Amino acid sequence: MSASSKLLRRPVNDSVIKELVERAKAVRCNVVKMIARAGSGHPGGSLSIVDLLTALYFARLNHRPKDPHWTDRDRVILSKGHAAPTLYAILGECGYFPKTELLKLRKLGSMLQGHPDMMRTPGVEMSTGSLGQGISVAVGMALAGKLDKKSYRVYTFLGDGELQEGQVWEAAMAGAHYALDNLCAVIDFNGLQIDGRVQEIMNPEPIPRKWEAFGWAVKEVNGHDFKEIVAAYDWAAGIKGKPAAVVAHTIKGKGVSFMESKAHWHGVAPSAEEARRALMELGEG
């Protein structure tokens, strides 16, 4: 039995859920601290994706933080690269690098760049930041896995605003064309983008039906419910002959009341006082 299938069999019982809740809380606190210290960044879309990434890394991902280039590892590509703080906080929790690096986010010489840079950060699978490109790279990695008869899986995380990029649909076509059932795209459907509501700016709906029409298996979940999220990853792993898309309904800024569902918090850092209030709410005062 591969390490991957062992992980997949780990049931999502109450103690696992409790662990994920604690992990997510720590990640959210770090995200707030990192962005506040950096003085710039993207808190809204970083917080909306915390539970999705936490569930993957701590309940399902087959990886070795001490051996980031292990050839059989599952691959994670953060196509919505502006949520980098969440990825970094999780990689830090996993032990890819010392957590003392986290507060150097966006500073000169830091291993933690404003957007993910695989040349600088252990555990970052692909450099992203320009929207629409990560998913195409994920398609390439999944195709390589098929050619090499490897069992690794490839996960990529997209924003809902990112679906406005034409390249996403080029990649969606290719993923289905090559029948990449080792590929799972997760859409962080928080409904907001930098200039306002996604539906008003350039409506990408109906999102699930679009992915279905492009030949993907589609499942909608509550992106803040760990049982549903892990079940969706297991569902995706069981799909044969086509890639899987998990459309996760999320709340932008999730966990910090004054950031929730506000487009303003897409790309603005909290002040020291706002960060203090946010940490109080998250349970770390």
Add this chain to the structure above:
Amino acid sequence: MAVERAIRDGYGEALLELGKRNRNVLVLDADLAESTRSSLFARAFPERFFNTGVAEQNMVNMAVGLALCGKIVFASSFAIFATGRCWEQLRNSLAATRANVKIVASHGGITVGADGFSHQCVEDISLIRTIPFFTVIIPCDWLEAKKAVLAAAELKGPVYIRTSRPKSPQLTEEGTPFIIGKSCPLREGKEVTIVACGLMVAKALDAARALAGEGIEASVVNMHTIKPLDVAAVVHAARTTGAIVTAEEHTVIGGLGSAVAEVVAVQCPVPIEMVGIRDKFGQSGEPDELLRKYGLTAEEIYKAAKRALSRKRG
């Protein structure tokens, strides 16, 4: 009569060799496989060829994903689409990750011919050489293209190679050495150096013969690698001949001429004249008609050499 073959043919031949030699070589094309000549590989190694459809941006990033999993990936289209449409993918996903992807683009320059301006790429050198970590190669004949592709496969990291559509004379021999970043002197003279790439190398040799007929001895350098530029050869040319003419089937803004001028201006200022396209779009026509219309001829190089010489003599 000299052998005439299209430069793009060298790509197809090299891919066949690479396919036999290395199972890790994959080839991608965006629905132009017959034109780029990647079709030769597609027929011989169908399980390692992927036609990604008319979707060049996705092709480039798929190539990156495959390369990051250990493959040596060649990706092809026409030069205008492979560089212009995908520039940001080449920068942010390919060069930024140093992925082992080779972009081999056919239909470079104005000799695309009747398809017209939309398909004639005269900006690719400028576009690609501004991106860090990219190697940029423009072979002068089909045989050099073949060697360039084989050499690119051995060089880890992003490489751009431009090939051309029409048949053109074979200028090099099997035994002619090809080293990425090392230019090839084709003719030695003391008075002026003509630095050329691609199809303009043949025109440069014609111009040098015309100059020799008047007792003017010109050096001719085949600058097949634009980046990294053979700086030593450029400085040597400036020091020993004191006048330089550049010739390229490309806009004079940011291309070979600019690359040479950047070195000469700083290290050894001498008069430079540039033969190339002067900030214009092309149009439909036969390749030779277009070369004449846009001043890409041996005669223009000859005249530029005369101008450079007169400036040098003050």
